[in-house]
Amino acid sequence: MATTKTTATNHPTAPPPPPPPPHVLVVPYPAQGHTIPLLDLAALLASSRGGLRLTVVATPATAPLLAPLLAAHHAAVRALVLPFPSHPAFPAGVESAKGLSPALFGALIVAYAGLRGPLRDWARERSGGPDRVVAVLSDFFCGWTQPLAAELGVPRIAFSPSAVYGTAVLHSLFRRMPRREVDDDDESLVPFPDIPGAPAYPWRQLSMLYRMLRDGDEVSEGVKRNFLWNLESSAFVSNTFRRLEERYLGTTLVDLGFRRVRAVGPLAPDADAAANRGGETAVAAADLCAWLDRFLEDGSVVYISFGSMAILHPPHAAALATALERTGVAFVWAAGPTVTPPEGFEERVAAASGGGRGRVIRGWAPQVAALRHRAVGWFVTHCGWNSVLEACAAGVPMLAWPMTADQFVNARLLVDEAGAAVPVSWGGLQAAPAADEVARVLDEAVRSGNGKGGGRWAHVAARAKELAEAAAAAVSEGGASRQDLEELVRELRELGCQK
Template sequence: MEAIVLYPSPAIGHLVTMVELGKLILTTRSPNSISIHILITTPPYRVDDTASYIASISSDSIIFHHLPAISLPPCATSSVPAHETLICDVLRLNNPNVHNSLRSIIDKNYKIQAFVMDIFCSPALSVVTKLNIPGYFLFTSGAACLACALYLPTIHKIIDKSIKDLNTLLTIPGSPPIPSSDMPKPLRDRNNIVYDSFVENSIELAKSAGIIVNTFERLEPRAVKEISDGLCVPDGPTPPVYCIGPLIVAVAYNKRAAGMHSGGDNVSKCLTWLDSQPRGSVVFLCFGSLGLFSKEQLKEIALGLERSGHRFLWVVRNPPNSQNGQTVDLKVQAGPDLESLLPDGFLGRTKDRGLVVKMWAPQVAVLNHDSVGGFVTHCGWNSVLEAVCAGVPMVAWPLYAEQRFNRVVLVEEIKIALPMDDSKDGFVSAAEVEKRVTELMNSDSMEGNSIRVRAKDMQIEARAALSESGTSRVALTRLLKSWNQS
């Protein structure tokens, strides 16, 4: 039997995108002719529990392989390093486990047609090359971000200092001018240990047999064209690029089924409450599975929402335990005490027009509900695509990873979001929250109306891309044909 091996990094968003790719591949082949094998890495930090999700997906056609845990030296975990640093260390040390797992699959008489890895998993390209297996990347962010990744080695050559020490606009093919302060955080300091890993990841990208991107051509036409024209890898060939997105959970358009497999109380609470709200009247605030705010910032958000006068559905999580400005949750969190975190009397004063839920909400179902008219998001790419498919305009409030870069692209290039402007230390005032929510939701706001129209246009384009003759389906066919010929 033929097999495709997928190798995601541990974050739930990356895993879900890989699984959706596997499910999509299976829809193109006859039953029992191919199987999807997914390698699962245990991370050295807390992530959302994936056991129930994996159990719900596992089948004869989708097989999960849990790789042995990697033990990092004590010095690597003694402080609070960036989660990117930890995962790069683990994935670099994981190569022997990847090799053993591939040999085990081959020994069971599977013919591996392709190995598809996350960009963080790029050290594995050397493993599959030695085994004569074509190595591909699934880039789980957008095409503009891919352009930046491919161009990073060139930036490294032409700029001899850390990006954080610059105060300039960076010119990157396929992207709008990017303020140096909005480049992904791991790329800003060339003396940071993770910086070298990202440069190496980018070099490996260009060596692959192809790059699969979770986007569609009409969403990012300039980025797709300039990557394909070779402008992002000026000193060598650019691999074929396959834009097959949007890859989001298959239940995206089922308003009540989405998310019903977990968090049942919040599913019912959110959707029942939304059913009682006027069409397009609710702004939804949700910041991903890892994003955190300080207690002070939570109070500013609450005040801004209250002063805006608009209806809202807000997902709140506990602040980080540390006081170092951390915006990523690497430890298990308990449910927040809303009364102590939010301003005195806030929940009572807003109970007729607002709902605050703890920890989690069924995001896809919420975004596709008729009552939701706007989305305040951390700019994680999965969340962006879910909003695009629902036709919901956004306020872009990035927290970590490549999200500040995504904000620039969403605001300046794609034009489906308003920016949440923050101070130098990342703090956002109640006045800014009130201003952006009001602009997003008011029907007489010129800026808000512009992005609302644009968001609906992109929703139509997303559906067209996934149609039988759409660009994403054509790209998928081209990708599968290349595998069949290998």
């Protein structure tokens, strides 16, 4: 018969306490479009079966973005707030990409790398105890965390808030360093022979981070080194889903040098979770949805947004405003505080049809709630990847108007391969389209409605609905993205068992 081990006082010996969950260091990049999806991933890791503990790095300016994550997962997640490092190439007092001149984007990457030393010291102080760091999970703009992880003797997992396709194009640039055939010719095509389909892009449509490189310049060298370090990471996690990027998820990043690629998206939140990110946003979302409820026909309203960082130049804003007035399309335009439509535009559309057929939002816009409202049928977008995934999750077809960064690459993916978008303009920041052309696209989109009433682009709207179903399936139990997430958790937990 089995006996119970007892102490000298004849009391049963208490079992040893279970070891604490593995501890992962999470390093977001200080730009809202990069930070928020990584925080969404952190929330999934914190709530996973078996559990993980996370320390998320922030600076005083970015720390408020962590508040919802800390409130929801206070037992598993903590913040490590460090002073923003100074750098001679970066202005003092600036801590994020918000409002930053494009000329300083590279300098921000290089300046932020100054956290490497403080983080190394912080992690080494915990190396012998239960809080030892078992892995570093960081944004791909934080390539400096690769040598940091090597110094700590742990793996680094790179996170991409972009498409796998866009990530491949960006890293192909820094790996191959191609040049345009004709100097000063912004239309000169740059081919990508190492990517399926061998795409080519005009020079002006490539990332500004690459186009602004200068030989021998410290910042340029730092930016290049950042992306080459990513190729040494142990794995790459992307905010995308298989149905959207099947062509590239097989071997594209592996061929470029990445060892493993996992698709865990879309990391698009529901409307309530998204509303908690902007202060008085729940009220704003309810107010906008009440306004949209007035439109009885499903898919009759166009939602317009060029993202939180893009500044729509006056010629572009004028073309859009003129087209909206000319067509009479019902719309919501998340214009932000810096966009200036033609004089009197807002007053005229607010007065049209009694209660108004158009609405301009100057502050924070509840985009997820708007896209998931039945009245919204199309989305005029700059094709930033977070917006793309929110539209895919909501089943809303897109009118693609890329401006800069990875937006041209994303737009090509949506238009040419996914079939879920129609182009408005390929001119970017350099060339505004004619108002007549914008009006034609808007008019045809509204005629196509939500895909049920015919129209030239009804098949595009129908394809968007198919992608929404695929996106929902991917993150559901047994779905491809859920499986990739669970494999990531298992890998991190196994690291915690290693001595």
